[in-house]
Amino acid sequence: MERNKSYPFFTYSGLLNSEHYDKIGSAVWLFLWFISSTTKERRKDGVNWGIVLGHKPLKAKEMADVFGVSEKTVRRWLDQLEKNGYIMVRRAPYGVMISVRHSKKFIPRTDKQDHSDAVERTKMPQRTDNNVLSDKDNTMIHTAADKAVDAIANHFTELRSAQEGRTVYPSSRDYQAIARIVGRGVPVLQTIKWLDQCFDAFEKRRTSAAETIKAFSYCAKFIDDRFSAQQVKKSFMPLKERNMPNDQTNARTNPCRTEKRKTSITGEQIGRIRRKPL
Numbered sequence: 001m002e003r004n005k006s007y008p009f010f011t012y013s014g015l016l017n018s019e020h021y022d023k024i025g026s027a028v029w030l031f032l033w034f035i036s037s038t039t040k041e042r043r044k045d046g047v048n049w050g051i052v053l054g055h056k057p058l059k060a061k062e063m064a065d066v067f068g069v070s071e072k073t074v075r076r077w078l079d080q081l082e083k084n085g086y087i088m089v090r091r092a093p094y095g096v097m098i099s100v101r102h103s104k105k106f107i108p109r110t111d112k113q114d115h116s117d118a119v120e121r122t123k124m125p126q127r128t129d130n131n132v133l134s135d136k137d138n139t140m141i142h143t144a145a146d147k148a149v150d151a152i153a154n155h156f157t158e159l160r161s162a163q164e165g166r167t168v169y170p171s172s173r174d175y176q177a178i179a180r181i182v183g184r185g186v187p188v189l190q191t192i193k194w195l196d197q198c199f200d201a202f203e204k205r206r207t208s209a210a211e212t213i214k215a216f217s218y219c220a221k222f223i224d225d226r227f228s229a230q231q232v233k234k235s236f237m238p239l240k241e242r243n244m245p246n247d248q249t250n251a252r253t254n255p256c257r258t259e260k261r262k263t264s265i266t267g268e269q270i271g272r273i274r275r276k277p278l
Helices: 018-036 060-067 071-083 111-121 136-162 172-184 188-205 216-243
Strands: 040-043 047-052 087-092 095-103
Touching: 018 040, 018 047, 018 060, 018 095, 018 216, 040 136, 040 172, 060 071, 071 087, 136 172, 136 188, 172 188, 172 216, 188 216
Parallel strands: none
Antiparallel strands: 040 047, 047 095, 087 095
């Protein structure tokens, strides 16, 4: 678990009232940790569910180590949060998978923004054509992105585990870095290929078995550099094609082109042509 790294995350001030205090109590620390560790969201039956660490199975000891408390305390916190409907807990053979109910981590909106959006909606004509994405379309887009993140995260897990000699799951920061790569539009298969190359290059440089890749951000830079170079290369391709000789457009200026000259009916004479005597 990451304990020394600190970063901001989004939550709502509505949590800070007596009702939630009575229901959550000291379990608020674990609840906030779940929010900060949410790596993606899924909407089901009108509810946004925050997926904690990509549904990596979490052990009580792992969560207890974060706060320096006993496993018994963590289990009590989990029961309290689940009982009051703040989280959904799915038991797995090697831990529990956590989902946060009504997750809003990735949709920070202010009242001003909501009001502005409402005003804009009243100004814009209502359209029902095929160019407007439906809720089903949006769900499909999010699902595709989720699948891409999961595929890359799973491959990263395999590479890290092989390198460490033990099973190592991605952290919340790893999932965020992976989501950024997916958001840039890097294809999944290309990302996995560059991920393999990154680990291969690291293996050739490292001097001891203790040296390992600790975070996806290390590989993200490797992937970013290659994707940027690929995009630059593609951007110059149309210009190169425009500069290439074309048989139709550059026929007059092409010195290598030989044309059969037609015989002029005037015999190459210029000006007024006199009538020949009979």
